[in-house]
Amino acid sequence: MAKITSIEYFRVKPRWLMVKISDDAGQYGWGEGTLEGHDLAVEGALDEMIVRLIGQEANNIEHIWQMFWRHGFYRGGPVFMSALSGIDIALWDLKGRTLGVPVYELLGGKVRNKVQVYAWIGGDRPADVEIAAKARIAQGLKCVKMNATEDTNWVDSPSVLDATVERLRIVKSLGLDVGLDFHGRLHKPMAKQLAKALEPHRPLFIEEPLLCEHPEAIKQLADSTSIPIAFGERLYTRWDIKRFLEDTSVDILQPDIAHAGGISETRKIAIMAEAYDVAIAPHCPLGPVAFAASLQVALATPNFAILEMSLGMHYNTESGDGIDLLTYLKDQSVFDIADGYVNAPTGVGLGIEIDEEMVRKISKDTKPWQCKEFFGPDGSIREW
Numbered sequence: 001m002a003k004i005t006s007i008e009y010f011r012v013k014p015r016w017l018m019v020k021i022s023d024d025a026g027q028y029g030w031g032e033g034t035l036e037g038h039d040l041a042v043e044g045a046l047d048e049m050i051v052r053l054i055g056q057e058a059n060n061i062e063h064i065w066q067m068f069w070r071h072g073f074y075r076g077g078p079v080f081m082s083a084l085s086g087i088d089i090a091l092w093d094l095k096g097r098t099l100g101v102p103v104y105e106l107l108g109g110k111v112r113n114k115v116q117v118y119a120w121i122g123g124d125r126p127a128d129v130e131i132a133a134k135a136r137i138a139q140g141l142k143c144v145k146m147n148a149t150e151d152t153n154w155v156d157s158p159s160v161l162d163a164t165v166e167r168l169r170i171v172k173s174l175g176l177d178v179g180l181d182f183h184g185r186l187h188k189p190m191a192k193q194l195a196k197a198l199e200p201h202r203p204l205f206i207e208e209p210l211l212c213e214h215p216e217a218i219k220q221l222a223d224s225t226s227i228p229i230a231f232g233e234r235l236y237t238r239w240d241i242k243r244f245l246e247d248t249s250v251d252i253l254q255p256d257i258a259h260a261g262g263i264s265e266t267r268k269i270a271i272m273a274e275a276y277d278v279a280i281a282p283h284c285p286l287g288p289v290a291f292a293a294s295l296q297v298a299l300a301t302p303n304f305a306i307l308e309m310s311l312g313m314h315y316n317t318e319s320g321d322g323i324d325l326l327t328y329l330k331d332q333s334v335f336d337i338a339d340g341y342v343n344a345p346t347g348v349g350l351g352i353e354i355d356e357e358m359v360r361k362i363s364k365d366t367k368p369w370q371c372k373e374f375f376g377p378d379g380s381i382r383e384w
Contacts, residue, residue, distance in 0.1 A: 001058075001059055002023035002024050002025035002027065002057070002058050002059070002098070003023060003024050003055050003057060003058065004021060004022070004023055004024075004053050004054055004057075004058050005023055005024050005054065006020075006021070006054075007019065007020070007021050007046070007050045007087070007090075008020045009033070009046050009086065010359050010360065010363040011039050011043070011363055011366045011368065012287075012323075012328070012359055012363050012366050013319070013321060013323045013362055013366050014315060014316050014318075014319060014321075014323055014369065015034065015036055015039075015315060015369035016032060016034045016287035016289075016290075017033050017034045017035070017039055017043070017082075017086065018030060018031070018032055018086075018287065018289055018328075018354070018359060019031035019033055019046070019086035019087060019089070020090065020356075021053075021058070021087065021090040021091060021094055023094065025098070027058075027097055027098050028094060028097070029089075029090040029091060029092065029094025029095070029096075029349060029350075030089070030090055030350065030352075030354050031085070031086040031087060031088065031089035031090030031091070031093065031262070031293075032085070032086055032257075032258045032286060032287050032290040032293070033082045033084075033085050033086025033087070033089075033258055034258045034286045034287060034290060035078055035082035035259060036286075036315075036371065037368075037369060037370055037371030038078070038079060038082075039369060040368055041079045042079055042082045042083050042086075045079050045080055045082075045083035046086065046087075049068060049083055049087060052067065052068070053087065058091060058094055058095070058098075059095060059098075061092060061095065061264060062264060064087070064088075064091065065084065065088055065261065065262075065265070068087075069084075076236060076239070076240070077236065078234070078236060078259055081236040081237065081259055081260060081261050081265075082258060082259050084261050084262060085257060085258045085259060085260065085261055085265075086262070087262070088262025088263055088264050088265070089257065089258075089262045089289060089290075089293045089350075092106070092262070092263045092264075092293070092296075092349070092350070093289075093293075093349040093350045095349075096348050096349035096350065097348050097349040099348075100348050101348060102296065102344075102345060102346070102347065102348060102349070102350075102351055103263065103293070103296040103349060103350060103351075104300045104344070107263075107267060107296070107297065107300035108300055109300065110299045110300060110344060111299070111300060111301065111302050111304075112298075112299060112304075112344075113343070113344055114341040114342060114343045114344060115295055115298045115304070115341060115342050115344070116142075116143070116305075116306045116307065116340055116341050117141070117143075117306065117307050117308070117309040117337065117340065117341065117342050118144055118145050118177075118179060118306055118307075118308060118309065119136055119139070119144060119145070119308075119309045119310070119311055119312060119313065120144065120145055120285065120310070120312075120313045121133055121136060121144045121145075121146045121171070122146035122147055122167070123314040124147060124151075124314065124374075124384075125147070125150035125151070126146050126147045126148075126149070126150065126167060129146055129167050129170060129171055130170050130171070132144075133171045133174050134174065137174060137175070139337055140337040140338055140339060140340065141176070141337060142176065142177060142339070143176060143177040143204065143306065144171065144176050144177075144178055144179070145178070145179040145180070145181055145308065146167065146171070146178065146179075146180065146181065147180075147181050147183055148180040148181060148182050148183075148186075148194065148198075148206070149163070149164050149182070149185070149186065149194070151374040151376070151383060152186055152187075152190055152382070153190075153376055154187045154189060154190070155187075155190065156190055158193075160190070160194075161190075161193055161194050162197075164180070164194060164198070165197050165198060168198065168201050168203060169201060172201065172202075177204045178204060179203060179204045179205050179206075179207060179230070180198065180203045180205070180206050180207065181206075181207040181208065182194070182207060182208050182209045182210070183383070183384065184208040184212075184234070184383055185374075185382065185383035186209065186210065186383075188210060188214070188217050188221075191209045191210050191217075191221060192221055192224060194209075195209060195221060195224070195225040195227060196224075196225065198227060199225060199226060199227055202227075203227060204228070204306075205228040205230040205251070205252050205281075206225075206227050206228070206229060206230065207230045207231060207254065208230075208231045208233070209221055209229060209231075211234070212231060212234055212235055212240075212244075215243060215244065215249065218231075218244070218249045218250075219247050219248075219249040221249075222248070222249040222250070222251075223249075228251035228252055229249065229250055229251050229252070230250070230251065230252035230253075230254055230281060231244075231250060231253075231254060232250070232253040232254035232256075232260075232269075232283065233254050233255070233256045233259065235255065235260070236259055236260050236261065236265075237260065237261060237265060237269075238265065238268050238272050241253060241255075241269055241272070241273075242272075245272065245273060245278060246276075248276070250278060251278060251279065252278065252279045252281050252305060253269065253270075253273050253278055253280050253281070254280075254281050254283040254308075255269045255270075255280070255282060255283065256283040256284065256286070256290075257282060257284065257294045258284075258286050258290040258293075259283075262293070263293055263297055266282065266294075266297055267297055267300075267301070270297065270301045270303060270304070273303060274302060274303040278303070279303050279304070279305040280298075280301055280305060281304070281305045281306045281307065282297065282298065282307050282308065283308055284307060284308040284309065284310065285308055285310045285313055285315065286310060287310070287325070287328070288325055288326070288328055288329055288335070288352060288354070289352070289354070291307075291310065291335065292334075292345070292350040292351055292352045293350055294307055295307065295342065295344075295345065295350075295351070296345075296350060296351065299344050307342075309325070309335075309337075309342075310324075310325050311324060311325045311326070311335070311337075312324060312325075313325075323362070327358070328354055328355050328358055328359055329352055329353065329354065329355065330352075330353040330354070330355050331352070331353060334347070334351060334352055371384060372384050
C-alpha cells in the first residue's frame with residue numbers, strides 16, 4: 001500500500017486541465033478534470049481537495065471518492081465533479097500502473113476488443129460539412145457528429161429546419177452515420193419541429209434536443225419521435241440521471257468522464273443505465289487523458305454504443321497552434337482509427353504515456369479558455 005505524496009494540475013492548450021498524482025512508492029497516474037470555460041473554478045476546487053488527499057492510501061479509490069462526496073456537505077455540480085473526476089481518473093491510472101494491468105482489467109475485463117468512435121464536423125455554426133465529412137472518411141471514420149443548427153431564436157424561420165435537413169442529407173449521402181447535436185441551443189417550439197423534420201432521414205441520434213433543466217419537455221419530445229434521444233454531458237452523477245431513466249425519456253446516455261466523477265461514477269452510471277435498456281455513448285470532446293479513460297470504460301461496459309473523439313475538432317484547431325488530441329502522447333499510434341474503431345490499448349493503467357515535459361512547458365503560458373458567446377441579430381443572448 002502506498003500513500004499519496006503529491007497532486008499537481010496543469011492547464012494546457014487548447015482547453016484541457018490535466019492532473020498528476022504521485023505516491024511514496026514512486027508511482028504516478030494521470031487524470032483530466034477539464035470543464036470547458038471554467039478552468040479557474042476547477043483549479044480552486046482542486047486546491048481545496050489536495051489538502052485532504054495528501055497521505056491517503058492511493059489504492060483506496062472508492063473511499064477517496066466517498067470522502068469528497070460525503071464529507072464536503074455541498075456536493076455535485078460541474079465544478080466539484082470535474083475536480084473529483086481529475087483525481088479519480090488519476091488514481092485509476094496509478095492503480096493500473098502499480099498492478100501492471102490496463103484499467104479495463106480492474107473493471108472486470110474486456111467485453112469487446114475495439115471501440116467504435118465518431119468525430120466532429122462543421123463547427124459551432126455548421127458549414128462546409130461535405131468537405132469535412134470526406135476528410136473524416138479518409139481518416140477511417142464511419143460516423144460523425146455535427147451541430148444540428150447554428151444558434152437560433154426561441155421561434156425561428158422554417159428555413160433553419162430546411163438547412164439542417166439538407167446538411168444531414170448531404171453527409172449521409174457519403175455513406176456516414178450522423179449524430180446531430182442540438183447542443184441545448186433550441187427551445188421547445190423549434191426542437192419539436194426539427195425532430196419531426198429529421199425523422200425520415202434517420203440520424204443516429206439527436207443530442208441535447210432540449211436542456212436537461214426541462215425534463216417534462218424532454219419527455220414530451222421523446223414520446224413524439226422515433227429518433228433516439230441522447231444527452232448527459234450536463235448531468236454529473238447517477239442521482240442527476242435517475243429521473244430520466246425512470247421516466248424513459250432517454251435512449252442514449254452521454255456522461256462525460258471528466259465531468260461526471262471520473263471512471264468510478266461513469267461506470268456506475270453505465271451499470272444503472274443497463275437496467276433500463278439504455279445505451280452509453282460517452283461525451284468526450286476533450287483531451288487525451290479523458291479519451292483514454294473513456295476508452296477503458298467502454299471496453300468493459302456491455303451497453304456501450306459509441307465514443308466521441310476530439311481529433312481535429314474545431315475547438316482544438318481554431319487557434320492554429322497545431323495542438324490536438326495526440327499532441328501530448330509519446331506514442332500517438334495508440335489512438336489510431338481503423339474502419340471506424342480504435343483498438344483496445346495494451347499498456348498499463350490508461351494505456352497511454354503522457355509527454356510530461358511538453359505538458360509542463362505548455363502549461364506555463366496557457367491562459368484560461370473562455371466559453372463562446374452568441375448573439376441574435378437583435379443583440380439578444382443565445383445559447384452556445
